[in-house]
Amino acid sequence: MSARKIVLTFPKNKIDKPIVHKLIKDFGLVFNIMKASITPDQEGHMVIELSGENADIEKGIKYLKDEGIKVEPLSKDIRVNWDKCVQCGACVSICPTGALYIKDRKTMEVAFDTEKCIACELCIRPCPPRAIEVHF
Ligand code: SF4
Ligand code: SF4
Structure with a gap:
């Protein structure tokens, strides 16, 4: 079990999609939203901590990227x-x-x-x- 803090940048056409919730359902990950800045029709930003098995975290991050979401480690x-x-x-x-x-x-x-x-x-x-x- 490990945890990773990441920054997500959502393009404006993805803001209202329940993308992050799939991380729980499909990958068994737990996430904690640390910060969020989301405005309708604009790019959105979210800082989340993902917890789970390393392999599942990698799969979850790949899924987010495939959905067009920019994923960066918070350390940056x-x-x-x-x-x-x-x-x-x-x-x-x-x-x-x-x-x-x-x-x-x-x-x-x-x-x-x-x-x-x-x-x-x-x-x-x-x-x-x-x-x-x-x-x-
Ligand atoms: S060394 Fe610089 S960055 Fe570190 S606590 Fe002092 S002022 Fe802040
Ligand atoms: S630089 Fe600051 S935020 Fe980064 S690991 Fe050290 S104490 Fe934590």
Whole structure:
């Protein structure tokens, strides 16, 4: 059993179709809608957490893509605004995956590895200047 957070972008002609509900019925997946921004006749965005067997999650994601829905991992949508970052390092100790890390011990420069980010959002509150943002 595993869980994956993904961002779905729906073209406007798919907004009113019960596509996501098929994930439960046909693939036995559980999903939790974390955020949604859907306006009739416009492109829609949804962040969901899918839980189930890995193979079923892959099948569910393939089904969504075949339906014309863009599927991206949520990790791509955590961004650090380096113009706001004051390099305090508060996020580094809180990040459970090492996605935020000290790049250079001499300068204590902080860096972000998007590939390691699981979008848990634990780093957002402790950042004093609110330099870490979630985009979807
Ligand atoms: S969202 Fe979670 S995994 Fe990603 S950088 Fe922040 S604390 Fe690390
Ligand atoms: S907590 Fe915020 S300001 Fe401090 S290093 Fe991390 S991103 Fe930069």
